[in-house]
Amino acid sequence: MDLLPLLRPQTVAVVGASDDPSKLGFHVIKSLTFWPYKGRIHPVNPKRASVMGIPAHKDLREVESQIDLAIIVVPNKAVEGVIAACLERHVRSIVLITAGFKESEGKEGALLQERLKGLVADRIPVVGPNTFGMVSYHQRLNASFTPEFSLASPGGAAIISQSGGISHLMGFLAMEQDIGLSYVVGLGNRLTVDFQHMLYHLAADEFTKVAGLYVEGIEEPKMLLKAIKDVSSKIPVVVMKAGKGELADKASLSHTGSLAGNQQNYRFGVLQSGGLVVDDVHSFLDLLKAYETLTPPKGNRVAILSGQAGPGIVALDSCVELGLHVKPFGWKTLSEIEEILPPMAIRSNPVDLGPLWYDEFALLKVVKKVLKDPEIDAVLFLMMFASANLNSIPVLLEGLLDERPQKPIFTCIMAPGQIWKKEIREGEEKGIFCNFPTPERAAKACAGMLLLERRRHRQTKNGRTSWT
């Protein structure tokens, strides 16, 4: 299925466009015009000559140019007619926002969806029904009913979600954490476009560095697992699976031929295919952020460099728990650090930089020495702001920009208000380090990358896995 017309359309029609803020069709037009979208927009509304200042058409059939994408936001009973018009007009892709299909109580919605399925077959990619829409960040296309998705920054993380609510949660958290996004797609009821179609597209996409899938329950898990297996050498795949309980298990059993909802089976299946299942929203987004920013570590030997002792101990606890190897430095690194650090410091790893927490140039030297240690694969760097160390992060950033480190640096750099925000942003944008709000989350992102890389590597080496 060719998803280019969907994700990079030149012409977009909105069927159900509206000037009335109480209608979703209003918010869709607002979203499309939030960014200066370069393609053409054709509102369709039988009652109005223009919508929000854009000339409108009474019917989709009146739009003269080729339509790459039709966004449909009419009541559910009118959807069948609009889709028929789309097919007639050779519309190339559809985002069907309207709800009231398979997800609703009673049989009517499910029957309606069955009929749509029959009508569409595989003739055209349809995202939805029952979706908030989707956002294609590098095209500056916000094809959703939430203009505020456009406030997030373009980047390399794609979020493909079965749930619109989770898409919103993750989109807004991504803004807070400065995670750059390539796409946010709400698959909804997946009339034709499913996770696997998106994965194949993302693996070939020049903007996407990592794919994150939020999965609730799907009919054909084998298709998803096959897709993960096929793409995992090209692109890391992170999965969050919701619906873990017994109730979810029972619901899943009714789908014959499908993988049970059992979380352990799922986790194992995805891992065997070269992906990784994470447990919660933070772990999901943190791993996306890490891949969006850093090159993965080549091994599990981690150095902990901490401006203050406490956060170093918390990080050490996490590393040990997560199977990261925090081993004492070799004699060379140790003697080099001894020269820089005053007698009071703990130099063994974790390094307590304490006594030089406001000697920023010595601090930079220690970080550089440790990055050069051939027995270290990744660095955890922790620094809490304390007024007297205001210069530590600016100097660190400048020093590391000079001599771009080849190893990933996971940081927990924390300061009040806007202090260090600019430096943290710049460090992340230039791929120097990736920042997390707690030492535990920095360590977990490192461990997650390692686990996923091992599976991806094995996947590539063996060609296939035991899961088929």
Add this chain to the structure above:
Amino acid sequence: MDLLPLLRPQTVAVVGASDDPSKLGFHVIKSLTFWPYKGRIHPVNPKRASVMGIPAHKDLREVESQIDLAIIVVPNKAVEGVIAACLERHVRSIVLITAGFKESEGKEGALLQERLKGLVADRIPVVGPNTFGMVSYHQRLNASFTPEFSLASPGGAAIISQSGGISHLMGFLAMEQDIGLSYVVGLGNRLTVDFQHMLYHLAADEFTKVAGLYVEGIEEPKMLLKAIKDVSSKIPVVVMKAGKGELADKASLSHTGSLAGNQQNYRFGVLQSGGLVVDDVHSFLDLLKAYETLTPPKGNRVAILSGQAGPGIVALDSCVELGLHVKPFGWKTLSEIEEILPPMAIRSNPVDLGPLWYDEFALLKVVKKVLKDPEIDAVLFLMMFASANLNSIPVLLEGLLDERPQKPIFTCIMAPGQIWKKEIREGEEKGIFCNFPTPERAAKACAGMLLLERRRHRQTKNGRTSWT
């Protein structure tokens, strides 16, 4: 040990006060004057007549008035002399910021601390040495070297920490999450003031609603456990214990008569005493925030009300995992909700409010009905902003302010930028709900409160536990 002179001093002397920004004595004066502190400040500096515009004394002995608190920030070798002067002048309490004692390599620091211990005995409360200081929020007293601690809001959560770095991390995270603080105290090497002394004070303190302890390794865990047992009926005690690994265990074994560093023993001991050990920084702060804002639930029957289905499912997963009971509503609540909700909604619990996610008054009605259900102890309310539901949270807040709910509401309300920030803040300040950034963390805070309440309750009922 009377901690009132320490935590509510009228007169503060700073020994080692400085005008030079490269000295910690500068940052201490800056911290003390960041807020308009109502007491008197006496800088002590032999070389200057004034420090930052405040008249200075050459020697502590020259200060004529009674000194409630002396903050000492001179080099470690000069500390003994300053403490002798403090004792001579009948100074009533000390914050000893200077490092280079027991925590440093070599024997010299440990010997220095031993001598201080001999000098001071139990004649005066000393916080430190090797501390960033402490902040007493309701007194507007920032007795630390970090003026930016004053940016946090006064409130009911006390953070007592062995680590200055962790104090900074938690202080800044508390600001981000709008957690109101009563005290942040860095105990450092605990020359005389230890966790137990702080606990007894906090239990009697009118400002403190919850005590959070960050513990690395202590010599007399039995004293701490006894204190938790003594105060837990008055004040909830949350503990984060770092140093979990084998190395920590080994280090602990050398302290005869003390509890091993083993995390499980610790966790059990604290729980038996009526407190709770949490695993990570987020869980620690979230539980402090919950206690600072809400009355604990009386039982484990939780209703999940979700504006969008996905976050409700994620919350359900967490609740099941955490032992919260998400049971179907009784006929009365169900029939009342049926009347309000349109046919498409899932009404069973979790309730998918989806179809009314932009009908804010219907939404408020559902929340009120569920709060009245006698078989519900707590509500998880989840709502993602989506442009068309802009009014949902303002209307919810106003409606709940009218008729203050008697049950705790744990929320995950998420919006971009400043949207809903004012309403969330107001809801928390008035104790209507408590907000968390993910559904998992909202559920975990609820479960944490329940577990801690059960232990506190059992503690009160039995008078004593099996742990002695």
